[in-house]
Amino acid sequence: MEGESQTDEAPARMSSLTSKLQAMIRIRRKYQVFKARRAELAREQSRTAMLHHGSTGPEIFTFETTAAGTAANPCVCRRKKKRKSRVMFPNSGRKYLPVQERNRAKSCLFLLSIIVFLQVYNAIENLDDHLQKYDLEGLEKTLKREVFGQKAAMENIIDLLTDYLSTYVHNKPLVLSLNGPIGVGKSHLGRILARHFRSVTRDQLVLQYFMLHHCPLEEKATMCTQDLASRITEMVNRGESEERIPVFIFDEVEFMHKEILDFLHSCFQANQTNEFLNAVYVLISNIGQGEITKFVLQNSSSSAPFGRQRGSHELVKQLKASLSKYHPVWKEADIVPFSLLEKAHIMDCFLDEMTQEGFYPDSSHIEHLAGEISYYTAGDKEYSMNGCKQVVAKVNLL
Incomplete structure (x- = not known):
């Protein structure tokens, strides 16, 4: 039974391979025919071009050649894409850009800024x-x-x-x-x-x-x-x-x-x-x-x-x-x-008053006179109760 099944599968595989080969052969033949036709058309076009260039008579513009060419070669007549025309400028000329209108508001704003600056500076x-x-x-x-x-x-x-x-x-x-x-x-x-x-x-x-x-x-x-x-x-x-x-x-x-x-x-x-x-x-x-x-x-x-x-x-x-x-x-x-006034300020008052009265400003004497005045005590500071009010009277007693 196994031998009979293997013999049945072999002709099926061969038939599929032959069908593919036949299709490939047909495609190759069509391609060669098409290629030969294209070569003949190219040769005919080159011949006609040489005949036209070799003639010495006057060239007369007619529509016969184009009509014949289109009739003989329907595939050659293709529409050419139109290229967009460029604007060419002469080399010696100048390219003028569009003129922009000058904004008067900017100049007015600039002038106003200058005036304000001058006014502020003057003030x-x-x-x-x-x-x-x-x-x-x-x-x-x-x-x-x-x-x-x-x-x-x-x-x-x-x-x-x-x-x-x-x-x-x-x-x-x-x-x-x-x-x-x-x-x-x-x-x-x-x-x-x-x-x-x-x-x-x-x-x-x-x-x-x-x-x-x-x-x-x-x-x-x-x-x-x-x-x-x-x-x-x-x-x-x-x-x-x-x-x-x-x-x-x-x-x-x-x-x-x-x-x-x-x-x-x-x-x-x-x-x-x-x-x-x-x-x-x-x-x-x-x-x-x-x-x-x-x-x-x-x-x-x-x-x-x-x-x-x-x-x-x-x-x-x-x-x-x-x-x-x-x-x-x-x-x-x-x-x-x-x-x-602190005690140091009272001593400054004594020094100033004694200098004005012509006394020699002895620091120990000034400190002794400043100690005779009543003070408030707050922490490590002493504040005079009457300020420098008694300074003049004490200096006058010297």
């Missing part, structure tokens, strides 16, 4: 020129040399004066309130300010008003108010004509009568004529000394209690609330608190 130059009239750099040097232990207060005052005096036109007068315990240098600072502004402007533009000297009696408060109003009006009018800012320094404000405080409060408002808006008012008093003393003693661990921005801001806010209860005139003021 800065004018600020410097206006500040030179008051010589605030010289004032700062004097304060550093003659006022002891109030570095933060001096820097604050110079910053406020610089910002205000840099321009002449304002919408509100500058009001400085110098508050602190007795003997810490408030009145001394007032005298320095009066002396400085009298030297850089004129004596007619500076008023130094001592309450206990100019108006000690309350029954004369109305007369004092009228006199003060006429002097302020005269000074601001003179300052307006000379384009300078007058300075008013009021000392011992804690003794000032309510009628005068009400008049000053009206002068500090913004809804006034132009000449009253360009003025500097300095109020010197020891109102709020309890809050300042408590703040300094509680923050004695810090090297500069008023130098810390957060703590100083809290103290100013507390002082403004208590002073506004005393009178609303302090609502319009920039409050500058003065700190307690």
